[in-house]
Amino acid sequence: MKKYLKDNKKFWSTGYDALNVESVIFRLQGRILGPQFSLPKKNPKTRLLEFGCGQCANLNYFHNMGYEVKGVDISKMDVKKAKKRYPHLSKKIECINSNPDEIKFYGWESEIDVVIANQSLYYLDRKEFQNCINKIYRQMRKGGIIYASMWSNRHTYYKHSKKTDNDWLREVKFKGKRFKISSYHTFFIKNKRDLLSKFKNFKPIHIGRYFMQLEEKETNNDHYVFIGIK
Ligand SMILES: C[S@@+](CC[C@H](N)C(=O)[O-])C[C@H]1O[C@@H](n2cnc3c(N)ncnc32)[C@H](O)[C@@H]1O
Numbered sequence: 001m002k003k004y005l006k007d008n009k010k011f012w013s014t015g016y017d018a019l020n021v022e023s024v025i026f027r028l029q030g031r032i033l034g035p036q037f038s039l040p041k042k043n044p045k046t047r048l049l050e051f052g053c054g055q056c057a058n059l060n061y062f063h064n065m066g067y068e069v070k071g072v073d074i075s076k077m078d079v080k081k082a083k084k085r086y087p088h089l090s091k092k093i094e095c096i097n098s099n100p101d102e103i104k105f106y107g108w109e110s111e112i113d114v115v116i117a118n119q120s121l122y123y124l125d126r127k128e129f130q131n132c133i134n135k136i137y138r139q140m141r142k143g144g145i146i147y148a149s150m151w152s153n154r155h156t157y158y159k160h161s162k163k164t165d166n167d168w169l170r171e172v173k174f175k176g177k178r179f180k181i182s183s184y185h186t187f188f189i190k191n192k193r194d195l196l197s198k199f200k201n202f203k204p205i206h207i208g209r210y211f212m213q214l215e216e217k218e219t220n221n222d223h224y225v226f227i228g229i230k
Contacts (some may be wrong), residue, residue, distance in 0.1 A: 004169060004185040005098045007073075008123045011184040015077040016054045017212060019059045024120065024210050024225070028147055029065055032206065032227060037145060039114065040066040052120020054084035056093060056143045063089060067114070070107035074098040100124070100132040111141045117148040119223065122186050126168040127186075129198070137201040143184065144230045146202055149210070149223040150195060153188040156219040161188070202228030207212040 001009075033039040040046035047067035050059050053071030055078050063069045063086075071093045073079055083090040097103055115136055124132055136146065151157070161170040169185040189195045192207055206224035 002125070003098060004125060004164075004166075005128075008184045008186075009161050010086075012073075012075040013077060015075060015081065018054055019057055021057045022118065024149065025061060025116075025225050028227075029062070033114065033145065039145075041113075042066065044068075046113045047056060047108055047111060048114040048116065049112050049136075049139075051106060051117040051132075053082065053093065054078045054120075056086055056089060057091070058116060058118060059089060060086045062116070063092075063230045070094070072096045072106050073120075073172075098123075100128050100135060101133070105135060105139050108139060110139055112136075113141060113144050115140060115144070115146045115148075117146070119149050119151075121148050122151050122188070123184065125166065125185075129168075133199070133201055140230045142230055145205070146199070146200065146226070146228050146230070149187045149225045150198070150223045150226065151186065152209070152224050153190055154220070154222040155188065157186075158188050161186075189224050192224075195226055199226045199228055202226075202230060204228050 013200050045066065048062050048067040048069050050069070050071040053059050054075070056071055059069050059071040069089065069092055074096060076095050079093055079095040082093050157172045161172040164185065166169050168187050170187065171183050171185055173183045189198065195207060196204060204226065206227040208227070209223065210225065211220060211222045213220040
């Protein structure tokens with residue numbers, strides 16, 4: 001396994017305790033998927049895949065909204081916790097290899113209606129990212145919707161990151177005690193053009209942004225949002 005994938009896997013092996021649904025997720029349903037696309041449908045049920053589902057609060061939300069859901073993640077610990085918390089979803093959540101080259105498909109082989117990647121698609125190098133996007137694209141039905149939130153380079157972590165010998169990934173160094181692992185590798189989106197080029201497989205529908213910071217000293221979580229259609 002490539003070193004950056006190993007490092008990232010090690011980072012996520014300690015888990016990500018996001019136990020609640022982020023507001024961007026229920027806004028996505030309430031403002032876009034529901035009113036603009038009349039989703040979810042009932043018969044057959046709308047298939048929704050979450051890439052990088054973590055502890056599955058979002059996945060359970062979409063399940064409750066009436067979607068047929070599947071989630072994939074590289075963190076054994078998160079998948080284990082999610083299965084325990086949401087026993088009704090336990091067969092729908094899969095722990096996967098972090099390298100898209102080693103994976104045939106995510107969740108369902110085809111006919112996926114909605115793909116959600118909330119803060120999970122930027123831990124891959126150029127080649128693996130493109131492979132992952134191509135796979136997701138192939139698995140979606142024509143007219144399927146993708147939502148991805150992507151770090152902008154105004155995120156606080158950008159300042160704590162440094163160039164690597166690769167022109168795509170940066171290394172983010174952590175100092176706080178909260179982090180047992182000292183760094184991981186990721187890329188940041190520079191601007192709208194950059195975002196569109198990363199998702200060029202899809203036709204863009206909406207380009208959004210979100211930003212949250214309660215205290216000046218806190219990390220700001222500046223993200224671009226890409227919503228596109230196959
Ligand atoms: C910031 S967390 C977000 C979790 C969840 N989407 C949420 O909104 O709560 C990022 C997640 O992406 C997962 N991840 C990182 N690299 C991945 C990869 N190559 N394939 C699948 N999941 C990955 C991590 O394990 C982690 O659970």
